[in-house]
Amino acid sequence: MADIVADIDLKQTPLHDLHVELGARMVSFAGYSMPLQYRTGIMAEHLQTRSSAGLFDVSHMGQAVLVGPDHATTAAALERLTPSGFLELGPGRQRYTVLLNEEGGVIDDLMVTRPASSEDDGKLMLVVNASRKEVDYSHLREKLPGNVRLELIEDRALLAVQGPEAVAAVAAHAPDAAELAFMSAARMEFDGIDCHIARAGYTGEDGVEMSVPAGAAEPIARALLADDRIEPIGLGARDSLRLEAGLCLYGHDIDETTSPVEGGITFCMQRRRREECGYPGAGRIQEELRNGPGRVRVGLRLEGRAPAREGAEIALPGGPVIGTVTSGGFAPTVGAPVAMGYVPVNSAEIGSDVELIVRNRRLPARIVEMPFVPNRYYRKPKS
Amino acid sequence: MTTYYSKDHEWIAVEGDVATVGITNYAQEQLGDVVFVDLPEAGAEFAQGDEAAVVESVKAASEIYAPIDGEVVEANEVLADEPGKVNEDPEGAAWFVKMKVANADQLSELLDEAAYKAYVETL
Numbered sequence: 001m002a003d004i005v006a007d008i009d010l011k012q013t014p015l016h017d018l019h020v021e022l023g024a025r026m027v028s029f030a031g032y033s034m035p036l037q038y039r040t041g042i043m044a045e046h047l048q049t050r051s052s053a054g055l056f057d058v059s060h061m062g063q064a065v066l067v068g069p070d071h072a073t074t075a076a077a078l079e080r081l082t083p084s085g086f087l088e089l090g091p092g093r094q095r096y097t098v099l100l101n102e103e104g105g106v107i108d109d110l111m112v113t114r115p116a117s118s119e120d121d122g123k124l125m126l127v128v129n130a131s132r133k134e135v136d137y138s139h140l141r142e143k144l145p146g147n148v149r150l151e152l153i154e155d156r157a158l159l160a161v162q163g164p165e166a167v168a169a170v171a172a173h174a175p176d177a178a179e180l181a182f183m184s185a186a187r188m189e190f191d192g193i194d195c196h197i198a199r200a201g202y203t204g205e206d207g208v209e210m211s212v213p214a215g216a217a218e219p220i221a222r223a224l225l226a227d228d229r230i231e232p233i234g235l236g237a238r239d240s241l242r243l244e245a246g247l248c249l250y251g252h253d254i255d256e257t258t259s260p261v262e263g264g265i266t267f268c269m270q271r272r273r274r275e276e277c278g279y280p281g282a283g284r285i286q287e288e289l290r291n292g293p294g295r296v297r298v299g300l301r302l303e304g305r306a307p308a309r310e311g312a313e314i315a316l317p318g319g320p321v322i323g324t325v326t327s328g329g330f331a332p333t334v335g336a337p338v339a340m341g342y343v344p345v346n347s348a349e350i351g352s353d354v355e356l357i358v359r360n361r362r363l364p365a366r367i368v369e370m371p372f373v374p375n376r377y378y379r380k381p382k383s
Numbered sequence: 384m385t386t387y388y389s390k391d392h393e394w395i396a397v398e399g400d401v402a403t404v405g406i407t408n409y410a411q412e413q414l415g416d417v418v419f420v421d422l423p424e425a426g427a428e429f430a431q432g433d434e435a436a437v438v439e440s441v442k443a444a445s446e447i448y449a450p451i452d453g454e455v456v457e458a459n460e461v462l463a464d465e466p467g468k469v470n471e472d473p474e475g476a477a478w479f480v481k482m483k484v485a486n487a488d489q490l491s492e493l494l495d496e497a498a499y500k501a502y503v504e505t506l
Contacts, residue, residue, distance in 0.1 A: 042441040043416035236415070236442045305419045305466065307439050330418040330441050337418070359421065359437065 013059035014157045014217040022232050030130035032060040035234040042236035046332040049203055049241055053163030054233035055224050061158055062133035066124045068148035074122050077148040083279045085270035092116030094183045094198055097268050098260055104281020105256040107139055108132040116186045129250045157217035162207035165229040170208050173223055177208055182378045190220055204245025204371055206378045244331045246370030252310055253326045261288035264297045296348045299370035300339040302363055307337035308356035314341050315355045322347050333373045387490055388499035389450040394474055405478040409503050414440040417469040422458040431489055436479055451489045453482035
């Protein structure tokens with residue numbers, strides 16, 4: 001078994017001491033010492049999040065703000081680097097997008113929020129993957145026009161609270177959180193502390209992500225953990241939860257070679273942007289939208305109990321290899337192993353039988369719809 | 384019956400010329416929730432250090448190495464349906480394989496319980 005060697009050069013989040021106090025097994029992740037799991041283990045943490053709520057420290061992710069003279073200018077600047085529409089993004093609204101390279105490959109996937117307050121006009125808040133911070137920031141600095149600048153936010157922690165009870169638990173301290181629509185955000189006080197709370201996450205559940213002052217992260221986390229509905233959740237369950245939700249993990253399911261069409265994330269491309277082009281790699285992406293991509297990301301459900309993990313080959317039954325698994329593992333809510341990977345578009349039909357090659361054995365599997373577990377994002381009741 | 388331990392966190396209980404092999408409680412704690420155990424079939428022959436089995440936990444696949452030379456005489460079929468037994472009873476009902484000891488000299492190089500406990504303390 002591979003031991004994880006403590007690295008004194010690892011960065012720590014403001015919740016590091018709390019993780020250790022809570023009995024977390026700390027591992028190296030994207031240059032940070034992060035909790036893989038706490039005492040109850042990944043399976044229990046996963047199920048806790050699906051049945052009640054979990055608190056995740058995601059402070060390793062990059063928080064930054066684009067600052068321009070007005071919304072139209074900043075939005076137009078970001079539109080030149082992504083295939084999403086930001087001009088029409090309303091105040092307090094959030095959008096998932098991707099930074100594209102000139103070949104239409106994904107440099108990173110990220111969340112973009114237009115602040116709700118008119119005082120913040122001209123700002124767009126970004127949350128990027130920890131492993132891509134340096135790449136993203138240098139790309140943005142190189143490509144942004146002179147009147148839009150990138151400001152890093154390094155004095156705030158980022159906490160996610162996810163699960164069916166998450167918003168009710170957060171609202172006990174920040175009542176306005178209960179009023180947020182899915183993919184919207186606002187500044188509000190949490191026990192008197194100025195926070196920025198978004199109704200979003202990466203587990204397929206209802207919940208929030210809270211950008212909080214670094215110095216207040218621990219009291220906020222302790223206040224949340226004092227609620228019986230919430231338990232701390234590590235990176236292990238974060239990964240199994242997002243896998244079940246059919247969501248991409250950057251560097252695994254999408255990377256600089258995959259386009260948003262291949263990755264099946266064209267929901268980030270609003271109609272105006274699809275039609276007008278004007279983003280990096282538009283030639284390839286337009287062509288893929290018109291005629292279909294060469295390969296696509298599909299969901300895979302294994303018949304047996306043996307999981308297939310990243311790197312396993314996908315083959316036609318008794319036939320040639322047609323693709324590769326990019327994420328896979330046991331799905332605790334499904335109660336079976338699942339995976340995702342890329343196959344040629346003409347072999348991607350839902351219901352098709354395939355085989356996943358694990359340790360030289362061919363495991364029967366089927367191409368299935370994603371998510372593997374239905375999303376339970378918040379939908380405002382119709383009035 | 385004498386029980387030996389390896390630094391790879393296996394226990395080896397020897398009775399006559401048959402060794403029952405499993406993973407220790409320390410190993411199952413490190414692995415976390417076990418969801419699948421890939422065991423060799425009876426008749427498979429291994430040299431010490433060969434990859435003999437794979438334990439899949441929620442987070443990762445981990446190889447289990449043959450602690451001694453020998454031929455597998457039986458694999459624990461219970462683990463096919465109840466892999467979680469490895470977490471519940473690693474040093475009892477969740478044994479992995481029974482092997483015919485091919486080279487008894489190798490046993491003396493393994494750790495006894497006290498030495499294994501002392502070893503785990505250093506980790």
